[in-house]
Amino acid sequence: MPHPQLFERPRITTNREHRNNPRLSPGPDEVLVNLKFSGLCHSTLHQWRGNSVTRKKHCVDGHEGTGVVIAAGNEVENIKIGDHVGIQWINRTCGVCDADKRSDFVSCPHARMTGYSVDGTFGEYCISQACHVVRLPKQFPLDIVAPIICVGTTCFRAVLESDAQPGSLVAVAGPPGGPTTLTCQYAKVRGCRVLAVSTGDGSELLYKKLGVEYYIDYTCSADIVAEVKGINGNGSDAAILIEGSGALLKGALQYVQPKGTVVVVGLPPGTPVGIDVCKLVSKMAQVKVVPYGGTREQIEEAILYFTKERFYQPCHVFALDQLPQVLKSMQVEIPEGTSPEPALHYGGQLLGEAVIKMPHTEATPKPQMIGYPPTSQSTFHQTNYNIGTFLAYRLEELGVRDYFAVPGDTNFFLLDNLLKSPNLRMVTCCNELNAGYAADGYARVSSARIAVVVVPYIVGSLSALNAISGACSQYVRLIVLSGCPATGLVNSDKFLHHAPTAKNKDQALQAFQGVTAASVRLESVETGPDVLDDTISKCLDSSLPVYIEIPNDLASAACTPPSPLSRKVNLKTQPHVLKEAAEAITGLSLPRLHIELLAEKLGCAVLCQPDGRCIEESHPQYCGQFWAGMTNPEGEHIVMSSDLWLVIGGNWSDLHGVMSSNKQENYRMISVDKDWVELPDGKHIKPVNIGALVAQLIMSGMKPKTESIPRPKPLLGCLPSDETETPEAPLTLRSSISGIQELIKGHDTLLCDAGESWLIANHILLPPEANCHLQFPYCSIGWALPAGFGSQLARTRGRSIILIGDGGFQMTAQAVSSMIRHKANPVIFVFNNLGYQIEASQTAMHQGPYNYIANWDYVKLASSLSSKPHAPSHNPYASKEDEEREGSPSMFALKIKTIGDLRQALDRVDEEPDKLAFLELCIQPNDVTDDLRRLGRMMADRSAEASRESQSPDSEEVDE
Missing domain, CATH: 3.40.50.720 (NAD(P)-binding Rossmann-like Domain)
Incomplete structure (x- = not known):
């Protein structure tokens, strides 16, 4: 537990006391805030000097806090859990006196002041009366706005x-x-x-x-x-x-x-x-x-001007344990007689610029580094193991708790044996493609970072192949288990059902070779366990999918019991590589970093690619996304004006570099991937363990270069919705984005389908602990819906928020049925703009009749995907709860056409968090983001240029 800062002995500036600040419960009209930052007001300096002798003893100081609401009393109406708020000087008033009625809260005889009569903001938690907390749009940076509160x-x-x-x-x-x-x-x-x-x-x-x-x-x-x-x-x-x-x-x-x-x-x-x-x-x-300070409304207005008008204001972020030194540095003492105005220097330039970052003590699962063995222990044991139960043991050992399945006659025996483990849940899906997508989403969010999908022989495998290809493109660990006819049948000359020809029984094995680290079929019970372990190890080490076919006769064949999975890791760190990389970074003046691993060590600006948003976006060093020519032009300027880019795990597809090729920038890039390093001079070193390299750089003596962080920082996220909009006003894309920004909370996951949803995500600032996933650049339309289903099942906190267009939804709509059946509660936004707008003429990419689709009644469709059966249940495996739930699913579906509809829908999502929320957003076809228009024009120009180049003869042919 961090120690909050308080003042015990007035007038003694060299002695500060500490004590634990417990997490308390708010009263009926109060909220509990998990603080992230706190500004330093001049009154803190007065108290440090001992000028506030009437201050409550043992009181934690500070009254410019920003953070996230984590609990609210039952009488609180306008503040919700997950909201971003500020804690100001006025903490509580009576609400009935004349002073309160005229909003002169300081004069309330019962007023309590933050950091003066109640605990303040130099700690991890703070409680305040809800009517006095400052409501902050989630796209406003919590560090920058903290000093504006007072x-x-x-x-x-x-x-x-x-x-x-x-x-x-x-x-x-x-x-x-x-x-x-x-x-x-x-x-x-x-x-x-x-x-x-x-x-x-x-x-x-x-x-x-x-x-x-x-x-x-x-x-x-x-x-x-x-x-x-x-x-x-x-x-x-x-x-x-x-x-x-x-x-x-x-x-x-x-x-x-x-x-x-x-x-x-x-x-x-x-x-x-x-x-x-x-x-x-x-x-x-x-x-x-x-x-000093003001009412909540005055503070909110001041913050709005500060943010919208892009005020220049340096922001110096310090750790909580640095607070005493910061206050001492603000106490600039001018020797008597050297200046007639010593008070002019009182407070120093840190006043209004210094921000204290609160420590974060909540334990979060630490993702395993590449090359490290799994840490889970299986509790599933049997006296006699077969191949299927051996596999069940391994899956639990890997940390898997759910597996996605489409049953078929070739995988019945495998499924029967997997079902023997009470610690594994079978999640059935309507088709193999959706099952593969769901496993992809599960692996991204699960603490195990791996998922399993079980499919029938060839027909199921090839149906899932597209989903596995997408997972391969983003290094997602998936284990594809395919049933298979018995060994004797596969090795015979018989024409087997599901096989395309009598001779081509290996069609799936061959197809998966290009998108997996291993594509194998078990040949015998003697070698089966070793083949399984070797293939699983390849999945873990390479961070790529694997494909395993298990013949029916082997699925139930007795085998040796499993021992703890062990793997050989061959990556070795070369010390000279670490030295060269560190020297390259420390020797330049304006480094930029694309992910968080070294951010605080380097002290530089941090940017993320659109498919790699892996740093808390409230971090003081975060400057937005880097997608050249597409979004965040201020962030792009930061990158392009730098001396060095340190790129860890970067992707450089044609979509990442729509405007230019990354090869033009190699002279200033240190590129680090999972097993290699490339230096600006073109030197390529392999193998290198990325974990060891990052650890070495973090422990090195490099000096942070905070001067590379611009002020003001880029304006990120969307602007708040226009409060002058009437409830009857038609729904717009901008108001939809603003509504999603208000809805998303910490620990939520945003999953965005290919197309406009990508670009909508660019305008949403993720709150602390939230994350965002795109299938980029593989771009399989429809991915986000079933991936969001898998993501929701994997998570222990928060919700999956799915953004998908009407065209993408029509590709994978059956996933909603699976969500209802398995009681998943994601939030689904279907953007109904009547077609594939990313392809249509409005975006200048390409016009054609194929861009227009049938308009479904999406709300009625979603509501129809769970119906009362026409006959009494004959399912012996269904529970009474399952039978009662049929026809009355835990979900609601709403069609949203106006601003009022949107506000009511968002309120209902918050009020009924355990239900699946299906929201159809009726957007005009010509209402698209500027980013989409740019993407369309640039892709069209690139396509036209490539076409011209392919049609023109080369120079040698012209000479002849």
Whole structure:
């Protein structure tokens, strides 16, 4: 358990105490938040210095927290589990006093303050009254927005209180750092002309970057008042004083115009202020003091402006145990006599820029590294084993709990023996293709990272082949078990049913050779166990599918009992490779990383390919996806302006590089795959154990290069939905994306089918612990629906959220029947845009009558896939619960045509989480993402270019 930060002894800055912050239960009107980040407000610095003597003893500090709701009281209505929220200064009020009624919550006599009278945000958990937590759209980065909850909102309110209008000249006076730069930017958003009165090396260039029209260095100016009035002859319309000194306040009262406003954000305790009241009255100027923070609505508005307008704001992320050192560094003491304005340096530039990252203590399964043996232990034991029960033992040992099956006369005996294990569940599917897809989805999410599918001889195998090919393209571990006629029949000259010809009984074995690490048939009971173990080991070591045919007579044949599976791993790490890679990384100034493994060690910007989103997207270093020419142009600029790319497990298909070939960038790439390394000079080294290489780099002495992370970071995810949209407004693709963004929670898995769904995923920011899967670049349309079924069965937390077009759904619609039968509860979004829009003319890829499909009533179809039987059940294996459930499935299906329909549907998904949710989104055919239009144009151009090249004679033929 991490230790929250609290203050035990006021005024003693060298001693900080720690204690455990237990996970508590929220009250009826409260929420419990799992904190991810917390900003550092200046009041924290005051408390550190011992200025808050009335503060509750043993209280955890902090009041700028951001995180995820993990529990809510039964009276909470507008906040749900999984929502992203912020914890602010106001933690709880009575709700009935006059102060509360006028939203003056600070004046509530029963108010409780976060980090002051109740535990604050420098810990893993925090409780707050729901009406005071700040609602954060999930696409807003939790680290960046944390300081806006108090510091940023205070600056935003200061601009509002100044009464400055568009075109007004506003002077913002204060020390360099977060609050001053934020105030300047909020004033710019309001349309004001801004004068920055500040100091510091490089400050003038910084403020010019923000669009500030005028700049005065108050430490160098001989007469600030004269300089300000010299700008327009009259002085500023308003002045905003960020925490500084009495001298700056006195100056502001002199250079502000008659009837102008001076807003004081804050002064250090004990600062002397000399004001000539008579002059103030004669000038008819106003002096306003802005309290810190604001109401929930004010904070949400400040964050919305900050995010949508792309404010520049450095963000320095520190670990919780670094908090004492951070506070000390913010306490800049100026020797007496060296500066007439020592208070100007109070707080340092980290104020409003420092963010504390909370430690994460929840245990999560650690995926096995390539080359390591499985760690599960089988509890299934028999006195006498046969090939089938031997295999059942092995599957449990691998961590498999479910296997997908389509029964047939050639695999009955194999299935009978697998069913003898009470620890394995058979999941039957309507066809072999869907079974293969479901196994693919299961393997991606299961902690075992492997799945099993059982099919009949040849007809079933070839039907599943397409799914196995897709798994091969993405290194998904699948074991395909095919039944087979008895050994004597297979070796005979007889024409066997399911075989294409009398002589071609090996058709499936041959077909699978190109997409598996091994394609074998058991030949005898004596060699069978060794062949099984060897083939399974190849699956694990290569991270590729394998295909095994088991003849009927061998499935029940007695064999030796299994011993623990052992494998030989031949990958060896070459020390000189590790050294060369580390030196290449540390020797350059702007490295970029495409996955998370080395992110925090390198300290650099992190980007992921669309099919490799493997870092928490709330991570401070995450800068979005890298798909050149398609999405995230700011992220693409980061990559293309870098010195070095460290690419781990990268894919470079024609779809990944629609705009250009990765070969053009090899000069700055260190490419690391599961067993090889390629350096920028073209040197290729193999074999290399990727686990050992990554561990070596993490333990190396390389220096983090945080300067490569841009500010502001790329704006990721979709913008929040327009709240002005009426419930009757037609459903749009943008509102659908926004709704999905609101729905997805931590531990959920997004599965996106080929086409527009890929590009929709580009605009969804994944919350912590969530993940996303695409079948990219294999692109088998219809994959996502059954893969989502398998994913849902594999998971222990969260839900599968499936995005699929109407064309893709028609390919694999039977998977919904399997979901209902096996009580799976994914959320299915079917985008009904009346055809294959990725192929149609709207995307400029290719036009033709084949892009248009029959329009189904998808809701009625889904609802019809479980019906009461026409006769009493004759299934001796069905439970009473199964019989009662027939005709009344645990699911609902809704057709969504309007914004109101969407909101009601999303509410119902949250209210009935145990039910399968089938949502048909009725989208206009011409409503597509800009990304899809770009993809269509680029693919069409590439196809046309290739066609021209193939038709034109080469240069030698022209010469002849």
